[in-house]
Amino acid sequence: MNKQVQVHAALFLVALIYGSNYSIAKEVMPDYVGPFGLIIIRVVSAAIFFGLLSRLVVKERIIGWADNMRSIACGVTGIAINQLCFFGGLNLTAPINAALLMVISPVTVLIFSALLLKERVGSRKISGIVLACLGALLLISSSHSAGVTGNWLGDVLIILNATSFGMYLVLVKPLMAKYNAITVVSRIFLVGAFIVVPFGFNQALSPDYSSFPASIWAAILFMIIGVTIVTYLLNTWALKYANPSLVGIYIYLQPVLAILIAVWFGKDVFTIPKALYALMIFGGVYLVSRNKQLTNKTTEEAPAA
Template identity: 65%
Template sequence: MNQQFKVHLALFSVALIYGANYSIAKTVMPEYVKPFGLIVIRVVSAAVFFGFLSRFVIKEKIVGKADNFRSVLCGLFGVAINQLFFFGGLNLTSPIHASLIMVITPVIVLLLSAVLLKAPIRWLSTLGIFIAGTGAMLLIYGGGKQDQNSSLLGDIYILLNAASYGVYLVLVAPLMQRYKAITVVSRIFLVGAVLVIPFGYEQVLAPDWQSLPVQVWLSIIFMVVGVTILAYLLNAWALRYATPTLLGAYIYLQPVLAIFIAVAAGKDVFTLEKGLYALLIFIGVFLVSRK
């Protein structure tokens, strides 16, 4: 197995894991575990795992007031706010709506970079922002009216989740340049765990865990081990060899896989209207991401 194939396999596996997460999470919440309870389980598990790696394997610490404060902000936007809005939104809306709205993240990153970092915006990117934003708004306000599985509030939560993750990506970049990825992520998840526990600890205690079906247990394990830990490790390894263009291509693949899985599992229905709105989002993000 050559190196190029391994990189593609890793990136495809990450896209498949993220794509499946939209439908798998819906099998657990809200019937068996409420969304904030799932967040606590996922974030605390990740904090323990990456904290162990950071302390006993990497053995590196974040130093200085500025970097420590930045890491707290990353935990706030990249884990706490991000996850609360994502699972809260996914609980209310459909897997297809959530996966398509999340694609707009690069557009938000560009806008935030322009505001926070004074980065210039090319005219082609401006056009992409307008097209992607139009597609997202049509999906939220137009598609939701005819879709019983989605709600306006849930779509807005997903959009706020994407915005929060965009803030995180801008904030975390300097830390990733100065420290190893595991060091940064372990701190971020530690901060995130402290912040999300007050929101979801009661929901963790509420279910009758002994009576949960095997399928639900497997879904929870998938979200903890697959989505939180394995996907991150595969992505971190692939980033050492993949080009930005290749990463962009696999970002587009995530909602496509999410749609196939949601439809196959009977969790959602894909319509021509959603397809047209998705096309606008894809075109807009492509123009924004294209160099």
């Protein structure tokens, strides 16, 4: 098979897996496993997998006080806060809302790059920030005005998730430039696992796992193996051959697939107002991301779901 076809197939599969996650996770929580219990299952499993991979294959360690402290900060923002807010928010809000609000991650990356790395932000990018944030606020307000409190709270948690992930992408960039990507991911998952366990310990122990139907076990395995492990490995391989603009196209495809899947399985309804807010968010992110050169090592980690 042609290498370019393989690259497109890998990136499309990653987008499809991430897009499916919004609806599949709703099948499991909260009826079978609480959102924080699901986080423990996913993060601890990933920590074990990437820890073994790092030990057996890469055999590299993060050294120095500054790099170790930065890796802890990455574990807090990229795994702990990110996952707690994402699954907590997805548990409350609709899949389409979550998928659309996650798209603003590049906006938060730009904001934190300007604050922490002193990157210059021009008028076009400022316009993009305003447009994307306005679209997100209108989407949240539509949930609130509809009288669905859970949706509104869930939307806010998804925004916090995207914000935390944006900070993580800025913090992790120097580590990705210095160490093997698997070494960094192994460390941040380990840090994240230690933090999330106290939050979801009771939720992880309370379910009667023996009573779970095969479909729920399949959904849990999908989130562990597919969403966490397979997507990372496929992204890592594809980014060796794909340019950042191609990767960006497939990142934009994720919420589109999430919407189609959610509507197809009857998990959500895509209304005209949501379509308008989506256009505002996509337009704002486009203005922010246009001509922005993302390095492969940063893009490897996006998005987090």
